[in-house]
Amino acid sequence: MSTYSSLSSWQEQLRFEYPGVNFQATDHPEGVNAVCEGVLVNPGWRDHPAAPRRGTALCAFGDLVDGEGREFTFGAPDLPLRIVVVRRGDRAWAYVNCCPHNYVPLNDQPDRFVTFDHEWLICSIHGAIFRYEDGYCEDGPCRGRSLEAVDLYNDGGQLSIG
Numbered sequence: 760m761s762t763y764s765s766l767s768s769w770q771e772q773l774r775f776e777y778p779g780v781n782f783q784a785t786d787h788p789e790g791v792n793a794v795c796e797g798v799l800v801n802p803g804w805r806d807h808p809a810a811p812r813r814g815t816a817l818c819a820f821g822d823l824v825d826g827e828g829r830e831f832t833f834g835a836p837d838l839p840l841r842i843v844v845v846r847r848g849d850r851a852w853a854y855v856n857c858c859p860h861n862y863v864p865l866n867d868q869p870d871r872f873v874t875f876d877h878e879w880l881i882c883s884i885h886g887a888i889f890r891y892e893d894g895y896c897e898d899g900p901c902r903g904r905s906l907e908a909v910d911l912y913n914d915g916g917q918l919s920i921g
């Protein structure tokens with residue numbers, strides 16, 4: 760349950776907890792992202808014009824850094840579909856890189872998706888935190904909502920779109 764009485768105090772608390780994370784009070788530098796617009800317009804990521812087909816190879820599982828996130832981008836630059844894959848131990852999960860608060864990408868730097876303790880995915884804009892295992896927002900302005908999950912499968916160490 761959130762203990763923050765306002766967005767600003769909540770941001771201040773997060774700055775204290777995660778001193779290296781640059782929380783931004785203003786809009787994301789990229790503005791409202793086309794990925795998110797696509798997801799909003801369509802019922803789900805599979806209907807996005809840039810959606811990868813089932814079986815599309817992403818990377819070797821062993822290439823993912825344990826505890827970290829990595830972004831994969833599909834489609835043209837003006838309407839990309841961004842997917843973030845996070846790994847913990849021998850498991851990995853994928854989500855559309857789109858915060859359900861303001862529908863912008865979670866990261867403000869390449870592949871920077873998680874808190875320093877590697878416990879949560881985190882949005883760089885207002886600091887919403889999400890569980891690795893199901894994308895549920897545990898705290899932040901979109902608490903109770905979830906990242907949109909993308910199916911993955913691991914076939915002999917090769918990670919692909921499910």
Ligand code: FES
Pocket residue numbers: 858859860861862863882883884885886887899900901
């Ligand atoms: S845009 Fe506000 S928490 Fe992500």
